[in-house]
Each structure stands twice: as C-alpha cells, then as structure tokens.
Amino acid sequence: MAVDILLGLQWGDEGKGKIVDVFTPQYDIVARFQGGPNAGHTIVFNDQKSVLHLIPSGIFHPNITCLIGNGVVIDPITLRKEIEELEKTGIEVRSNLIISDRAHLILPTHKLLDRASEEAKGDQKIGSTLRGIGPTYMDKTGRNGLRIGDILSGDFLMKYQLLKEKHTHILHKLYDVDYDLNLDEDAFLAAIEFIRSLQIKNTESFLYQKIRENKKILAEGAQGTLLDIEFGSYPYVTSSNTTASGACMGLGIPPSSVNRVYGIFKAYCTRVGSGPFPTELTGEMGENLRQAGGEFGATTGRPRRCGWLDLPLLHFATRLNSITDLIMTKADVLSDLESIQVCTAYTSGEGPTMEIPYDLEKSSFSPMYKSLPGWNTDITQMSQSMELPENLKSYVYYLEQALHTPMSFLSVGPDRDQIIEM
Secondary structure (H helix, E strand, C coil), X not given: CCEEEEEECCCXXXXXXXXXXXXXXXXXXXXXXXXXXXXXXXXXXXXXXEEECCCCHHHHCCCCEEEECCCEEECHHHHHHHHHHHHHCCCCCCCCEEEECCCEECCHHHHHHXXXXXXXXXXXXXXXXXXXXXXXXXHHHCCCCCEHHHHHCCCHHHHHHHHHHHHHHHHHHHHCCCCCCHHHHHHHHHHHHHHHCCEEECHHHHHHHHHHCCCCEEEECCCCHHHCCCCCCCCCCCCCCCCHHHHHHHHCCCHHHEEEEEEEEECCEEECXXXXXXXXXXXXXXXXXXXXXXXXCCXXXXXXXXXXXXXXXXXHHHHHHCCCEEEEECHHHHCCCCEEEEEEEEEECCEEECCCCCCCCCCCCEEEEEEEECCCCCCCCCCCHHHCCHHHHHHHHHHHHHHCCCEEEEECCCECCCEEEC
16 A cells, blocks of 8 residues: 555644655655645745645655646646746756646636625625635536646637636626736736646556555645535535545545555644634634744635634544544644643533534534643653653643544644654
C-alpha cells in the first residue's frame, strides 16, 4: 500500500500545510485531491511565512513531485501568480509540478456568480470565500464545465465563450447585477497561455504506475471534514469531499492502495464564516484565543471564530475517515491557561449523547464540558515528548482514550521544526 492521506478533522485551518511540509521528505509524490484557491496552507520556516492556495505543500522540497489532482478546481490566474511568486524566491516549481487534465477550470464569470449568489442570500450568507469554487463545482456536476485538458484543444475559445454566455445570462436574468469582465478576462486568457506550458497529464494513470512501482504518495486535503459537502454542517460547507474517501475520487486511486490516514486537529476549535459552532467563545476568552493563535484566514484574512475542543464532532470525523494517527496542532496557544474546557457530549431533554444532530444549527442540544488542568508552561522550545509537562501529556492521553486513536505528532509552534513525534 503506497498512499497515505493527510486531512483536517475540524472546519479547516488545522495546520495541514505545515504537517505536509514536515512529512514530505518521506514521500516521492505529494498530491492535492480537492478544493481550490479557497484553501490557504501556511508554512513557516526560519520565521519566513509562505501561503499556498493550489500548489501542494511539498513544493518547498526539491526532487519531490507535486501533483494537482482531478478533484481540484483551478483558477488559472491564482495558479500563475502562485508559481511566479514561488519562483521569485528561488523555488523550482515547473519541473516538479504536474496537473491533471481532468481538473476543472474556474472562470472569471464563476467568481461573479459566486459573489452575486452570496449577496442575494442577505443575512442567510453561508460565508463563501467568493473564489468561484461553488459555481465551478456546480458546472462540473451539471456537465457544463471546462477542464484543464480543454485548453489543449483547438476549440477551447469557442467552449469558453459558450460557458461565459450562459453565466452572463444568469447574471442578468437572475441577479440583475452590473460588472466589468474585461480586466479579469484578459488576465484569465493570459494565464491559460501560461498553464499550457506546464506539465499536464492523465494523472490517474501516472499515479497508478507510481503505485505499481511502490513509490510513496501523500494525499493532501484542503478545508476540513466538518466542511465536507456530504457530512459537514450543511449548508455551511464547501463544495467538495474533504474526507478520506474524497482522496480516492479526487486522485483516481483505488481504496486498497491507502495505508495510513492522518487526521489533524487544533487543541481547540476555530471556524471562518457562518454556520453552527456549538463550543464557540464569543467573549474575552474567544478573543484571547484568536490573538494568541493568530486566528485570521490565510486566504481571506477574516478573523476566525474560536471555541473549546468539541469531542462529539472530533469523534465523528475520526470515525468517518478511519483515522489511524492523530496530529494535534497549536498546543502552545493554550500554554497560559490554568484550566481547559473540553466538550465531552451534547445534552438535551433526552440526556447526554455523542451523536451529531441532523441540523446542528437548529438543534436544542447544548455542549457538556469537562475541565482539565492546563500546563501553564512555554512548550515552544521543546523537541521531545519526554520534555512535555505532565498536564499536557494527560490532555493528550485523555483525547487518545476518547477518540480510540493514538496521537502520533504534536505541534508546539508555527515553524516547521516545532513538532514532536509522540
């Protein structure tokens, strides 16, 4: 079995980029399997911060093949900008990056539709990043989309024009909005020319051959399990499958090739945008967590909502993904607290339960908390598990028992070197 999967267990922003960057030297290929430029994977090395939106987080390691799979939706403008900015810093991208010919394209009109749809919802907004992700996936499932492979055909401009006309008709008739498409369209078509020069392949065949050669592949997810289109807090979700099963569909790999599934979560919870958040802290404690953890969106810059760890949701995500290894990030953010609250169950008139309600937003359930002692110690310079304070070890052990899954790694700071193998 040649494929390991690494994905988020919460509402995204768990620190996947850093962990992929740390894990990459053990692999031959790092592959993104879903999402689009709404992802923001942050990597910090020697106090230098980089944010990736489309390119897999293994790109900072030479001689590693980075692959954008068929399940990803690609904004050519964003991809071109990301490649050029990495190249300015001396990172080799083009020879190490492969793009699936089946990945769908985000058009400028997709972004216009995204914005118009979100504004039309009024106070019912779902918190879209307005990157055109949802409308692109809608065209994909509606069998109208354009794919990367289409840009290599002689009739691409005709196909583009037909889809653009469909979108502008919707914008006029359904939303009645004013817009200027010229600037974005010029940049889009220039970026299409740029992408034609990159390595575009039948990536499912490429990966099949690499699996036969027993090459090691790391499948990198974007967003988090609780934003999955099927099992997340619908409708406040993303438009793709963020779970382990989504990796098989988003890369064209067989389930039998999967070995380990790493699940990443923060020592507390965060969420960007609208949607239910049972353990949210809206007062001073929530603001303290936000500032201590630097909880502002890597893609949008929006402040993240913060709250205590939610074990029912975490147990659900761990079970759904068949997680073999847990990875906890941002333990250092809780280092100043005398005590830490953990939601252990939900309660209503029928008593405690670990089950997730069908409609989490409208349910009458409320979180039940257990108080655990904090470690009140700076852990950012620690590099071995034996150095960790006893109360942090107890916190880790408590979570392992509750989730029936071992904790393999603990992140104690933002830098790629600030990670401890447990």
